[in-house]
Amino acid sequence: xxxxxxxxxKYIKKLHPEEYSIGIILGTGLGGLVNDIEIxxxxxxxxxxxxxxxxxxxxxxxxxxxxxxxxxxxAMQGRFHYYEGYSMDEVTFPVYVLKELGVKxxxxxxxxxxxxxxxxxxxxxxxxxxxxxLFDNPLKNKVVNFNSxxxxxxxxxxxxxxxxxxxxxxxxxxxTYVPVQGPNLETVAEYRMIRKFGGDTVGMSTIPEAMxxxxxxxxxxxxxxxxxxxxxxxxxVAMLKDILEAAGIAEPKLTLLIRKLVKKINN
Amino acid sequence: xxEQLEKILQTSGLIKSKFPKNFKPEISLITERNIDIKxxxxxxxxxxxxxxxxxxxTENLKRNAGKVLxxxxxxxxxxVYNGRFHYYGGIDMRxxxxxxxxxxxxxINKIISIDEVGxxxxxxxxxxxxxxxxxxxxxxxxxxxxxxxxxxxxRFPDMSNxxxxxxxxxxxxxxxxxxxxxxxSVYLGTIGPQSETDAEARxxxxxxxxxxxxxxxxxxxxxxxAGMSFLGIGLITRELVADKMSEDERSEKQKSKDQKxxxxxxxxxxxxxxxxxxxxx
Numbered sequence: 001x002x003x004x005x006x007x008x009x010k011y012i013k014k015l016h017p018e019e020y021s022i023g024i025i026l027g028t029g030l031g032g033l034v035n036d037i038e039i040x041x042x043x044x045x046x047x048x049x050x051x052x053x054x055x056x057x058x059x060x061x062x063x064x065x066x067x068x069x070x071x072x073x074x075a076m077q078g079r080f081h082y083y084e085g086y087s088m089d090e091v092t093f094p095v096y097v098l099k100e101l102g103v104k105x106x107x108x109x110x111x112x113x114x115x116x117x118x119x120x121x122x123x124x125x126x127x128x129x130x131x132x133x134l135f136d137n138p139l140k141n142k143v144v145n146f147n148s149x150x151x152x153x154x155x156x157x158x159x160x161x162x163x164x165x166x167x168x169x170x171x172x173x174x175x176t177y178v179p180v181q182g183p184n185l186e187t188v189a190e191y192r193m194i195r196k197f198g199g200d201t202v203g204m205s206t207i208p209e210a211m212x213x214x215x216x217x218x219x220x221x222x223x224x225x226x227x228x229x230x231x232x233x234x235x236x237v238a239m240l241k242d243i244l245e246a247a248g249i250a251e252p253k254l255t256l257l258i259r260k261l262v263k264k265i266n267n
Numbered sequence: 268x269x270e271q272l273e274k275i276l277q278t279s280g281l282i283k284s285k286f287p288k289n290f291k292p293e294i295s296l297i298t299e300r301n302i303d304i305k306x307x308x309x310x311x312x313x314x315x316x317x318x319x320x321x322x323x324x325t326e327n328l329k330r331n332a333g334k335v336l337x338x339x340x341x342x343x344x345x346x347v348y349n350g351r352f353h354y355y356g357g358i359d360m361r362x363x364x365x366x367x368x369x370x371x372x373x374x375i376n377k378i379i380s381i382d383e384v385g386x387x388x389x390x391x392x393x394x395x396x397x398x399x400x401x402x403x404x405x406x407x408x409x410x411x412x413x414x415x416x417x418x419x420x421x422r423f424p425d426m427s428n429x430x431x432x433x434x435x436x437x438x439x440x441x442x443x444x445x446x447x448x449x450x451x452s453v454y455l456g457t458i459g460p461q462s463e464t465d466a467e468a469r470x471x472x473x474x475x476x477x478x479x480x481x482x483x484x485x486x487x488x489x490x491x492x493a494g495m496s497f498l499g500i501g502l503i504t505r506e507l508v509a510d511k512m513s514e515d516e517r518s519e520k521q522k523s524k525d526q527k528x529x530x531x532x533x534x535x536x537x538x539x540x541x542x543x544x545x546x547x548x
Contacts (some may be wrong), residue, residue, distance in 0.1 A: 085413035135407030181409050184488050187426040189401040189453045193474040238425045 004050040005093070009100040011049050015041070016065050019102035022073045022262060023218075025094075025209055028111035029225045029247035033255045034077060039066040045078065051097075052080050052090040063094075069263035074098060083183035083204055088138040092212040099216050105157065105265055106213040107221045107258060111247055112203035113186070113228035113238075115195040116175060121229055121242075122249040124257065125173040126161050127153055127222030130207055131199055133180050138208040145215050153210070154219035157265075161221060164261045170253050175200030177224060179207040185230075185238055192232040202230060223258070225250035269416040275365060278321055279372035282346075287313040287337050292344040294545060295370045297380040297486065300333045300350030306534050309542035310345075313337045318350065332356070341546040346373060351482060354406065355460040360485055364410030367489035368419060377434065377496045377548055380486050381537070383530060384454065384478040384501035385463065387471050389508045393525070394532030397452040397478045398438060399499030400430050402487060405457050405471075410485045411492055420492035429487055431496035437547050438498060438540075445540050452477035454499060456484030462505070469509035479507060498548070502533035 026033060045051045045061040053061060061078035068075075076094055080086045098106065112125075119125065129152070158174070165172040178199035180186065186194070186202060194202055201224055213220045227246040228238050290313070296304075304310055314337040321335070333350015352358040352366060370378065384397055391397065415422045442449045455476035457463075463471070463479060471479055478501045490497045504526045506512075517525065 083409070083412050181407075181412060183411050183415070183422055184409070184424045184491065185426050187401050187403070187429050189403045189475055190426075193403055196474060235427050237427050238423075240423075 005096045007049040008051055008097050020072045020074045021102055021104045022071055022265060023098040023103035023106045024073060024075045025079055025108045026075055026077050027109040027205060029251050030109045030254055032251050033258060036259055037064060037066040037068050039064055041065050052086060052093055069259050071262050081205055083181055088136055088208055091208045092138040095209050095212040104218060106218045108206050108209050109223045110203050110206045111227045112201040112224045113230040114201050114226045115191050115230045116200040117231055119173055119226055121226055121246040123173050123226045124253055125175050125201060125224040126158055127177045128174045129176045131178045132207055133178055138212050139215055152214050153222055157219055157221035160264055161261055165257055168256060168260055170257055178202050180204060188232045188235050191230040225254055271416055272418055275368045275372055279369045281321055282335060282373060285316050290337060290344050292346045292374055294343055294377045295346045295375045297348040297351055299383060302534060304347055304349055307538045307541045309340050311339045313339060341542050343545055355458050355481055360408045360410040363485045364489040367486055368493055371493045371495055375495060378490050379498045380483050381500045382480045382482045383504050384480040385505035385507035386478050386503045387468055387507050388477040391450045391503055393503050393506055393529035395448055395450055395503050396533055396536055397450045397501030397503055399452050399454045399501055400435055402454040402456055402484050403476055404484050405455060406484055410489045424492045429491050430499055434496055434498050434548050438544055441540050441543050447536055454483055455479045463507055465509045465512040468507040468512060502530055504529040
């Protein structure tokens, strides 16, 4: 927490003095969850002192306060990607703010490509681990809790997510997410390498936020929707249209899962 | 117009103003500064321009990096970058990308990029040529990071044809016809410039690479982004076969002598086919 974070927190707390224990970062393909939130109010990122501002037009950039399945939640609509040129401190700025607003449980979502040949487009995946290929780290120059590795992704939340998926008839994979810088997609040789050293999916986000949240003591759950298949032997040109179509099919499943899951979180 | 594009147009305008008469290039050749273009037969140099004159008020980093040559080969007008900016030289990725975007605004649609490489694949030999069909980016930086100008390309370029398959096939055939050994290669890009350890060489081989180099990856990514076809050629000058490296008892002096010799051999080999490549692609 720096002065910059404090200023942002102070501004938000004046508008929202109550505690919010669940935070959700809405990635690509989870925008629809907003429709399920009973929105109390939304604050534009640009209003909040020191908050980075989203440059991507498809992400609108709002902090949403409201209720989901009867629980107080804060949702981040629009996030900051490393490939847009943001520093790691900017990418993770909101996580520190969420922590001060009371968030104990952070659900982070993303869209990614599969390299595990048992996975398919439109599948959901619970992140159980990651291999950091970002060549950068949000915890540089920070006080680091070195003991969190084994429970990096909250075992408690993973179990809860699996149970919820089962109860609601949603197929869900578990696997290791490999974050890369992007923004170009991977070459065939890169997909092959990533699979070989133990990755199940590849993406360009989530890990900076997850590392930060974990380091400052939040319970983290990472959820992915698979929108692309990066199988090296049969790789085809990735069309944005197909990716959006896959996201469209996966989104209702993820939305349902999160809705039901949030209800179960004991806060 | 983005600041990035403005700068690109500024540099390309400057180069264009020095074009010889009726010069209409579509192909560009990029090589290291230490390779003398005159070694390649069939090239007529019509004019030249130093990188320094393009970036007069720039920091020392970019000084003496190379020159732009206007050349003619088999009836084709060609822009040659004889020398390039290196990331290990402290140059920003965006500046490396800049030089590639400039080519697009000079009318280029095909890039032939030549780099010195070390070979991890034990079946390759120094002095031979690596034909690059794919790469692994382990540089830890990317020329496309930052705000995307859609005028230049899309946000998430697909890399499934990063090394143009049609051009690759044509070049493959030319090598066959000329009876030059073909080393089909996955190129691994690292920052460099230190020589790899044997453990690194083993690791790179293990994850699927055949050769290692420092220059081609950012050039390729940028050219894919800008919609240009890319041909990557490696001149093999160093042996990085892990199991042999620990037994290498040559002195540093001998190594660099051998490296120079390998480069000369590879340049000569390439010289036999380069004009044919330019003609056919």
